[in-house]
Every structure is written in C-alpha cells, then in structure tokens.
Amino acid sequence: MHIIAALLRPASAEKLCILASRMTPAIHNNVSCHFRVTPHVICASQSGITRSGWYACDYPTTVVVQVEAYLRLTGIPFTVKFGTTVGRYGKLPFIELNGEQHADSSTIVEVLTEKFGHDLNKGLSMEQRAVGHSFQRMIEESLYWHIVYSRWQDEAGFASAVPAYFGQIGFVMHKYVDYLMRPTLVKELHGQGTGRLPPDVVLDRCGKDLAAISTYLGDKPFFLGTAGPTYADVCIFAMLDWLFNSGVTTMLDAKAAEFMNLPAFVQRMNGLLYPSEEHAPST
Numbered sequence: 001m002h003i004i005a006a007l008l009r010p011a012s013a014e015k016l017c018i019l020a021s022r023m024t025p026a027i028h029n030n031v032s033c034h035f036r037v038t039p040h041v042i043c044a045s046q047s048g049i050t051r052s053g054w055y056a057c058d059y060p061t062t063v064v065v066q067v068e069a070y071l072r073l074t075g076i077p078f079t080v081k082f083g084t085t086v087g088r089y090g091k092l093p094f095i096e097l098n099g100e101q102h103a104d105s106s107t108i109v110e111v112l113t114e115k116f117g118h119d120l121n122k123g124l125s126m127e128q129r130a131v132g133h134s135f136q137r138m139i140e141e142s143l144y145w146h147i148v149y150s151r152w153q154d155e156a157g158f159a160s161a162v163p164a165y166f167g168q169i170g171f172v173m174h175k176y177v178d179y180l181m182r183p184t185l186v187k188e189l190h191g192q193g194t195g196r197l198p199p200d201v202v203l204d205r206c207g208k209d210l211a212a213i214s215t216y217l218g219d220k221p222f223f224l225g226t227a228g229p230t231y232a233d234v235c236i237f238a239m240l241d242w243l244f245n246s247g248v249t250t251m252l253d254a255k256a257a258e259f260m261n262l263p264a265f266v267q268r269m270n271g272l273l274y275p276s277e278e279h280a281p282s283t
Helices: 063-074 105-116 126-153 155-166 171-192 199-217 231-244 261-273
Strands: 003-005 031-034 042-045 048-051 078-080 094-097 100-103
Touching (some): 063 231, 063 261, 094 105, 100 105, 126 171, 126 199, 126 231
Parallel strands (some): 003 078
Antiparallel strands (some): 031 094, 042 048, 094 100
C-alpha cells in the first residue's frame, strides 16, 4: 500500500489534494486523500518538502498535521503532492477509499484504522479513551478558536500572521487576504462566539485550556501515560505545534510560555515523527 498525500492549508485560500494510492493487488484498496492547498504546485520527496507558491510556512492549519502524524506513526507509506482537487461536501481534508468519500480528519483516521488495523488507541482503557476524547474536543472547539482570534481578529497578531503565513506577497494578494480571507475568518469567529469576546477574556480562557493540558500531561512522555503516542497525542501535538512553531507573534505568547512542558512535548513528538530530519515542517 502506498498513499500519495498532498498536504497544505489555510482554511480559506486554496485547495489541496493528497493524491492517490497504488495498492498491491492482494489488498485491492485505493486511497485518495485531499486537503486544502495553494493552486501552486508543491511536491515532496523522502528528504523533505519542496514548495513553490506564496506560503512562507508549511502547515498553517492543524488538520493536515494530524493526518500526516497518523500516517507516520502507523508506518503507512505516503508521498506528498499538491493539487487543486476539492471534496464534494465542501469540507477538507477528505479521503476517497475505494471510490467512497470520507471527510474530516478524525473520520479519515477512523476509516483508515478500521480498514488497515493501525489503531493508535489499542490497549487503552475506557477511562483513558474518555479523557483523550474530552481533551481532543477541548482543543478543537476551544483552544483552536483562541489561536485563530489571536492571529486574524487581533490587529497585532494579524500584522504578524500575514508575513509568517505568506512571506512577501504582492499588492493583489495582500488585498485578497485583507478583504476576503480575513473577513471570512472573523465572521466565522463571530458566529462561533469567540469573536464576540474582548481580548482579555480570550486570553484568560486560552490560559485555562493550556493549564488543563499542561497539568494532565505533567512529566509524562505521552499524554495518557502510555509507552507510545495515542491519537490524543497526535491531536494535541498538532494544535500545540501550530501554537508554538508557526512564527507568529500574538497576544497568547506570554501566557503559553508559562507552561514549559508543552513545547517540550512538541519537541519530543517532532523527534519521533521526523527522526531523520533537522526539524518538522513549520506550521
């Protein structure tokens, strides 16, 4: 089995395609994974990612990191290739498995786990599964929006996010980001509720999320006290890597720096996921 994966990003700018796998005849499975990407061509090899286009960082969202981390931890071979294919449900990432589409990163992992038997949660107790699920929902439905707020609604954070995400972009692209991409994300923040809050409340709630993660992690190498990473580690790593390693300066930085075991956890996961590389792709 060989999955060709196209990995990239920002939630409103592009369209990505993790293209197509060629399976052995005995398995008879064809997997196509699709994410959002820039319309520019981005290719990858065993030695790393070669990128062309206007993104300065490699992963401006977390969902691609989750899927790639799962593939790496389970040993499923894959190759990264970018394209412009989008899913019919309007939700990215999605995969096609034997001609059937499955959207959402968590669903993708569930489908691949069921199909190929690579279960990162194997051996967990019901209590461990409940804890992992609860923290996953917290980071996806709470911490995620605090980070988006700090980068797209807050003026200082937005001023830092644009060059970090896009590098040196031209006048036309800058207007696209200012007048289409940013308002779309701010509207989503407002609809979700976080965008209605003042910055001090967002900062306080973000600090409580990070404190909960830090306290439960403690000095354990992995979140649930297991010998190796579970899917909870994958989800937490993806979000924290986005927080700490995207090169964006925001109002959350001083608060996040209080929890020293969190960047250490990210570094540990990066070392596990990218053992032969100097560092993981930036988020």
